[in-house]
Amino acid sequence: MTKGLGAREILERLIAFPTVSSRSNLDLVAFVEDHLAAHGVASRRVPDATGEKASLIARIGPAVEGGVVLSGHSDVVPVTGQDWTSDPFRLTERDGRLHGRGACDMKGFCAGALALVPEMLAADLARPIYIALSHDEEIGCVGAPAMIEALLASEPRPEAVIVGEPSEMRVVTGHKSSWGFRAEVRGFDVHSSLLHTGVSAVMSAARLIAWMTETTRANAAAAGASPFDPPFTTLHVGMVSGGTASNIAARDCWFSGELRILPEESLPGWQARVRAEAARIEAEMRAIRPETWFRLTTRMEMPGFLPAPDGPAERLARRLTGDNGAHVVSYQTEAGHFDARGLPTVICGPGSIAQAHQPDEFITVAQFEAGTAFLRRLIRDLAA
Structure with missing residues (x-):
């Protein structure tokens, strides 16, 4: 029975579900249901x-247009290899901090919204509040697009979306887009004394990696005024593997990388630039050995977030928080997907992103309570 649970008790229950992306989230979904x-x-x-994962949508209040979506995600990042001082899947309070995987990112926000359902019902809302809980946000916002389409197909159109990612209750109105890719390179292996007759997959891969490095440097040198940190688009490679011996031109190599792109710049345009450079390298490889190749596949793709200023969601969040500052973030959220579907969106939630994904992840009691107070003000704002 969950009817009498408060916000902290719900947070304790949510954290107890180990909803890392490699596992099902259906137990948590059933609890929320x-x-x-x-x-x-x-x-x-x-x-x-x-069928092993699901998002969840619920409406509290009348079936009319103009409602507000409270958007959260159910999944968390793994704890493998992290040095925790307490059980990551058990809520633990120490020194005014509530520790547990997901406490900050972002089960704290979700717990506050779920705990206030009775107050939403008692308020006789003039416009509805939607709870939208997605799956697999942490691996590229995988569940958000289908969830948003289901919401728009089944419910009156909302006026605003509040994505409750940890922003310390500041009103955030922008983040970069991102593209994660895997590159696979097939060379032609020969003894290194006959290097000119073969094609090294490692060295061919290194050419694109070097191009990415130089392009990032050029972006930094040309950067203008921007609220983003860093104020330019970055191209990065995080993993690389290839070759069998130091005296053999490598037959195979792979690497994985990502781009984090200013939202005013084109994500497809940057993808095309990287693919064009890979194609240029491949053409030179094939001129030596026609059976060689260079392939890029997408691992994840997340749209940027840069809504029109002073939209309904921004005005609402500023009214409820009193925050009139200009804030953007470097991390990605589901806000870009909502914004892409024409839904006015803002990011505003309790906790600090500095604590997300860390060992001993926590949300302070003060921030947890601030998030709940914010939602209470929203309820009063939408009351009849």
């Missing part, structure tokens, strides 16, 4: 193709 049903609130699952 039961909590909502205990208060007479219907919800709808949006399953993924495997």
Whole structure:
């Protein structure tokens, strides 16, 4: 029975579900469904193709346009290899901090929203509040697009979306887009004394890596005024592997990389630039050995977020928080997907991103309570 649970008790329950992206989140989804049903609130699952993951949508209030979506995600990053001083999947309070995987990112926000369902119902809302809980945000916002489409297909159009990622309750109105890719290179192996007759996959891969490095340097040198840190688009390679011996031109090599792109710049345009450079390198490889190749495949793709200023979501969040500052973030969120579907969106939630994904992840009690207070003000704002 979940009807009498407060925000901290719900946070404890949510953290206890180890919803890392390699595992199903359905136990957590079932808990949320039961909590909502205990208060007479219907919800709808949006399953993924495997049936092992699902997003969840619920409406509290009348079926009219102009509502507000509270957007959160159910998944968390792994704890493998991290040095925790307490069980990461058990809520632990120490020195005014609530520790646990996901406490900050972003089960704290979700717990606050779920705990206030009774107050939402009692307020006799004139416009609805939607709870939208996605799956697999941490591996590229995988669940968000289908969840958003299901919401738009089944409910009156909302006026605003609040993505409750940890922003220390500041109103965030921008983040970069990103593209993660894997490169696979097939060379032609020969003894290194006959290097001119073969094609080294490692050295061919290194040419694109070097181009990415130089392009990032050029972007930095040309950077203008920007609120982003860094104020330019970055191209990065994080993993690389290839070759069999130091005296053999490598037959195979792979590497994985990512671009983090200013939202005013074109994500497809940057993808085309990287692919064009890979194609140029491949053409030179094939001039030596026609059976060689250079392939790029997308691992993840996340749209940037840069809404029109002074939109309904921004005005609402500023009114509720009193924050009139200009804030952008370097991390990606589901805000870009909502914005791409024409839904006015803002990022505003409790906790600091500096604590997300860290060992002993935490949200301060003060921030947790600030998030709940913010949601109470939203309820009053939408009340009849």
